[in-house]
Amino acid sequence: MLDEIRAILSDPGVLGDDAWNVGDDVDLRSFGLGSMQMVQILVEIEERFGIEIPDEKLVPETFSTIDSIVAAVASVRVSVTRVDVDPIGKEVEGVTAGSGGLTVMTDRQTHASGVLLTPREDERVYTGLRAKLGETFSDEAEEHYTAPPVIARSISERAGYARSFPQLLGAVHGAPDGGSPVPTDLVLTSAACHHLYPLLASRATGGCLSVEAMCYRGEATAETGRLRSFRMYEVLRYGPETVVEEWRGQALTTAEQLLRILGLDVEPCAANDPFFGRIGKYLASAQQSEQLKWELVATVEDGIEQAVASVNYHMEHFGDAFGLRLPDGAVVHSACVAFGLDRILLALRHQHGQRADGWPASIRAVLGL
Numbered sequence: 001m002l003d004e005i006r007a008i009l010s011d012p013g014v015l016g017d018d019a020w021n022v023g024d025d026v027d028l029r030s031f032g033l034g035s036m037q038m039v040q041i042l043v044e045i046e047e048r049f050g051i052e053i054p055d056e057k058l059v060p061e062t063f064s065t066i067d068s069i070v071a072a073v074a075s076v077r078v079s080v081t082r083v084d085v086d087p088i089g090k091e092v093e094g095v096t097a098g099s100g101g102l103t104v105m106t107d108r109q110t111h112a113s114g115v116l117l118t119p120r121e122d123e124r125v126y127t128g129l130r131a132k133l134g135e136t137f138s139d140e141a142e143e144h145y146t147a148p149p150v151i152a153r154s155i156s157e158r159a160g161y162a163r164s165f166p167q168l169l170g171a172v173h174g175a176p177d178g179g180s181p182v183p184t185d186l187v188l189t190s191a192a193c194h195h196l197y198p199l200l201a202s203r204a205t206g207g208c209l210s211v212e213a214m215c216y217r218g219e220a221t222a223e224t225g226r227l228r229s230f231r232m233y234e235v236l237r238y239g240p241e242t243v244v245e246e247w248r249g250q251a252l253t254t255a256e257q258l259l260r261i262l263g264l265d266v267e268p269c270a271a272n273d274p275f276f277g278r279i280g281k282y283l284a285s286a287q288q289s290e291q292l293k294w295e296l297v298a299t300v301e302d303g304i305e306q307a308v309a310s311v312n313y314h315m316e317h318f319g320d321a322f323g324l325r326l327p328d329g330a331v332v333h334s335a336c337v338a339f340g341l342d343r344i345l346l347a348l349r350h351q352h353g354q355r356a357d358g359w360p361a362s363i364r365a366v367l368g369l
């Protein structure tokens, strides 16, 4: 790095050949460098190293000696390395390249906050989680589906998502005839279980299905674990009220046990969804007082907890919306347990260490790693 910095300083407009002889701690301003040269040094350094010196370091002292320049570059580089092991969903701050304005990427980050790539190491954990979930609910789920990241707009509307959570819904736009993009017949999958309700019309006597989908929600992504694109694994139970109501209690216990086997200290708590608007405030408080939604909360970063799983009792909501009736004419009840695989990985990393190959043997065995 020292040679590269001296090469930058050796520009004839800056220090020229003196750059190769000047002491590391000599004040460069004694060579008569003014602010224009300082800016030139700044731009070249950012370009050469692919970094952005943070605003608070853009003071003359930072560029006063070769030592101080080295320290500034090193501190930014350290922060890039640190981001590499930062938890999922945390935004990269102040690390942008001088040319093209593109953020310096680590192995998980993309150019959209809350949207991540999956390295092979993480995919192995997801595979282990899927297998464990499949095994845990194997007695119940008659079929498992992998759902696409998009769903028919009509189904999403029937599910009531656009009405209750317009702030979270994502839509697909296109321009089939050229010109300005317009909404298509697809929106982004908001909840994996939405894909299942249309299937139930022909099998509404009651049963259980599981599904995994890459979901989208327009979350604010400033907090660790708040992703806009994430994996959701769900088990859906539908049937008569008494059966479903009993099941959701068992499902909460099963989910809690499963997460505890993974070494996660989860706490069940009554929760509510972020319904939109004034009516939404009412719906949210109703959901909480009727205890229709339970979350299992785990620590994903020091001081930050997120729901890693939830159990939702929909009562007649989806039965009504999709015209599902039992043979006796009663409306089908439904409940689902949803696992946020990305957040579970975060909680596992917080609990057992950043790299899965260093996790305790018992945890690795559960996940087949």
Ligand SMILES: [Zn+2]
Residues within 6 Å of the ligand: 191, 192, 193, 194, 234, 312, 336, 337, 338
């Ligand atoms: Zn669901």
